[in-house]
């Protein structure tokens with residue numbers, strides 16, 4: 001499935017979609033003309049948007065490594081997982097904690113189509129599913145949590161690493177993403193961790209306003225949020241040091257970034273205490 005060659009059922013390629021635009025910025029091939037056109041419009045407003053996408057993906061890797069390492073977590077629930085690609089939750093756990101179970105959730109059928117194409121790499125040698133893909137919607141968290149693919153893979157009595165990375169901006173305020181996230185957090189036991197990134201107007205208000213306008217023209221939902229609104233997603237979970245910070249500043253791997261505000265995402269990880 002490469003650029004415009006074959007289209008899995010259920011996908012309207014005339015409409016741009018966030019999973020495929022993100023794939024385009026990351027240099028992937030699971031995108032179509034409409035995704036590339038809106039992706040380029042976003043890039044005009046924020047010329048560093050590809051760097052932002054890469055930095056967001058790097059944070060995901062650091063957060064998963066933290067959860068698997070310091071927190072000893074072996075079960076991950078990645079909601080808004082995107083098209084399978086290098087540096088995603090499955091590929092990071094495969095290296096740092098191969099005994100992990102990973103449930104990847106997305107509401108875009110192209111994500112499932114890719115997962116089916118790579119089914120072999122998702123199972124262990126004895127055929128046990130290490131990573132499963134589930135088509136479900138963050139806006140229906142009770143349904144998502146009760147899905148047989150999820151309940152078969154995850155033991156919700158043991159700590160879970162929940163990833164909500166670059167997905168909450170795709171849910172409008174009217175859909176109350178805070179309530180949906182609270183339902184997910186309530187369902188997880190103490191010791192669980194949540195990682196969130198969210199694009200924000202706090203870093204460059206006019207560029208973000210231009211992107212929102214481009215999204216509206218492309219009939220796509222995009223809601224940047226201020227730091228206070230992002231903080232509310234974490235509820236009463238305890239922030240892991242250094243709290244909610246610009247995405248490049250969260251546990252940088254080498255030298256601290258020279259301009260941490262260059263990627264317009266807030267990011268943080270928090271833990272549920274008993």
Ligand SMILES: C[S@@+](CC[C@H](N)C(=O)[O-])C[C@H]1O[C@@H](n2cnc3c(N)ncnc32)[C@H](O)[C@@H]1O
Nearest residue numbers: 019022080081082106107108137138165166170
């Ligand atoms: C920008 S991508 C982020 C991919 C990945 N989390 C990362 O940060 O590298 C956002 C993903 O969220 C998915 N998504 C959007 N709205 C969703 C919803 N309501 N429920 C589940 N997934 C959703 C999109 O299909 C897309 O794959």
